[in-house]
Amino acid sequence: MTEVNVRRSAKWELRRQAIIDTSAHVFAQRGFHGTSTAELCEANQVGKGALYYYIGSKEQLLVAIHDRVMDEVMVGADRVANSEGTPPEQLAQLGTELLDVIHRYPDHVWVFLHEFPALTGENAETFRRRRRDYEIRVEDIFEAGQRSGDFRDIDPPMAAKAWLGMHNYTYLWLRPGGRVGVPDLAAQYADIFVRGISAAPSTGAVAMPSPGTASAPPVPPARTGAKKRRQGAA
Amino acid sequence: MTEVNVRRSAKWELRRQAIIDTSAHVFAQRGFHGTSTAELCEANQVGKGALYYYIGSKEQLLVAIHDRVMDEVMVGADRVANSEGTPPEQLAQLGTELLDVIHRYPDHVWVFLHEFPALTGENAETFRRRRRDYEIRVEDIFEAGQRSGDFRDIDPPMAAKAWLGMHNYTYLWLRPGGRVGVPDLAAQYADIFVRGISAAPSTGAVAMPSPGTASAPPVPPARTGAKKRRQGAA
């Protein structure tokens, strides 16, 4: 939190970025709290002094990784928002952009999706807001699609969460050099989702069964004597 | 790892389960590595002696939380597999079962989806396998749907991952007492997905654009001097 505005040389920025990227890999493997600063030193081949000279603190390092992901993702969203496509086209395009980031920065995205609760105070709030901003971009497309008549009457927030889950989940398995490529995968996902919410008539709808315990009232697991304690999580 | 087979009283088992549930809540808030045994003691209102008397070790506690989730989820999958429904019906039913578990055990599921890399050795392997077993159940339904002619020619592993992502992602926001209920949500998700992969003709397909940097070759972030180091992660 100290000395935020000191300007550094381009060389310093470059070295810092390299350390951030290497550290993202370590965090992705071992978790944020599960990684010690000593391990970061070893991975980056530097002493503690040099490490802290570049990162400031462990949490600022985590923030930098989050920034990398969120910046890239938001640039893609802007590109889509400024495009001329129809809502179905924009949705497909946004999917490609998102999967592309996940594909190019698998470690950063892993950390982004797993360790955001480790952010504290203002940092937690900042990224909670930026995540929400992105979610709104997705919702906007669904709303536009309903106005244009392309999409049927689904609930945009619900559809946005479904869409996000489908795409974000690829962070678990989508890797450079893997079996499937981004353009192909994005096309298939878009195909499924756009058909799924298309206003065009389809015979695909299914009557819902009422399986198992599914409609039983939720039974929150018993807690003995819990006290309140907060992190940054939502 | 010591003394796995000692049999304890029913009272002991009950108390143990209560501690597991309370601890799941703490882990969900603060993360596995981010939670100290002292915090677990405070949350459970016990001393360290009593805590370790019931849990054995911090990792065994994590295993117990994983077991709770995986057991419940697999019971649901069995119920669906033994049902008489068509593939589209089975897919909808499986979704309801899965969302139901997420809804009833939000803390456990959060831990399950976030902290599995903290498992080590044999424990990591066990749950890697159990996760894969579940994934196969999903793939089986897609394959059955293609044989029956209900589903079009999608790639079952790809579809399974898309379906899992869409449903699992609800762990971030689906809560008891929330705005949407499980049966309703599951119905909407099933509606989207089944339409999306239905063999029934639809005009919903979209020509894919080639947006932004999307087809640029992946640029793995530069690493300086990284050494190998393993956790349990996939």
Added chain:
DNA sequence: TCAGCCTTGTACCGATCGGTCAACAATTGA
């Protein structure tokens, strides 16, 4: 009543945590 087991709190262990610091090496610019 009391032996014996179940359950518990607490002092304590060595190891490791994130982070600081003074000293020094390397580089830079004039």
Added chain:
DNA sequence: TCAATTGTTGACCGATCGGTACAAGGCTGA
């Protein structure tokens, strides 16, 4: 060439980590 700046090391800090040892309290059946 040399002072100033930039970059780096590794010892060191108090705090805290997961886990253990052990004595003592509580409960149970005879």
